[in-house]
Amino acid sequence: MKTLLHICCAPCSIACIDTLRQEGIEPVGFWYNPNIHPFTEYKMRKNTLVEYAKSIDLKLEIENEYGLRRFIEGVYPNFDNRCTFCYTLRFEETARYAAEHGFDQFTSTLFVSPYQNHALMREAAERAAEKYGVQYLHRDFSPRFREGQDRARELGLYMQKYCGCIFSEEDRYKKKPKKKKPEVDALQTAEKLV
Ligand code: SF4
16 A cells, blocks of 8 residues: 655654554655744754655655745634644645545654644544545554654754644743742742841
């Protein structure tokens, strides 16, 4: 079966490609992640994947669209439901590409991440498959997530620090309030007592 593998980034692709190859499936990689922000991060993730694909002899197709405006328009005003739009955007383009280029089925490296909503992703992938008349190959790659990330570190691949969109980049900083140093707290407490 000719299989198109949507790839969100090189580190996440490691365990997925390995799993598929162990099953006897040789996937073709597909880069389409137009909402990664900022553009420098988009380029860094894409370039890392291009180099990694060469190193493991993986055929890679690239959709070079950068779509910040389209993404923002798509998620406005329900920013908290953005992931549904994001999954649909990426899987529909993957399914369309697969159908137009003679692939039988597609899947995605997003299914390796324990941080993604797998139920929502699966629904979006199945809808996209039906819309374009290709099969969606369901695989939960997440049991091998840590193994893949460890391997990426060993290989010295660029490791991103957030999911990808502008909102997840904001969350990266919002979720980590700076802690006061214990000695400062102690000093302030002592001052209050004086
Ligand atoms: S948090 Fe991740 S999955 Fe959700 S919209 Fe942003 S990039 Fe997409």
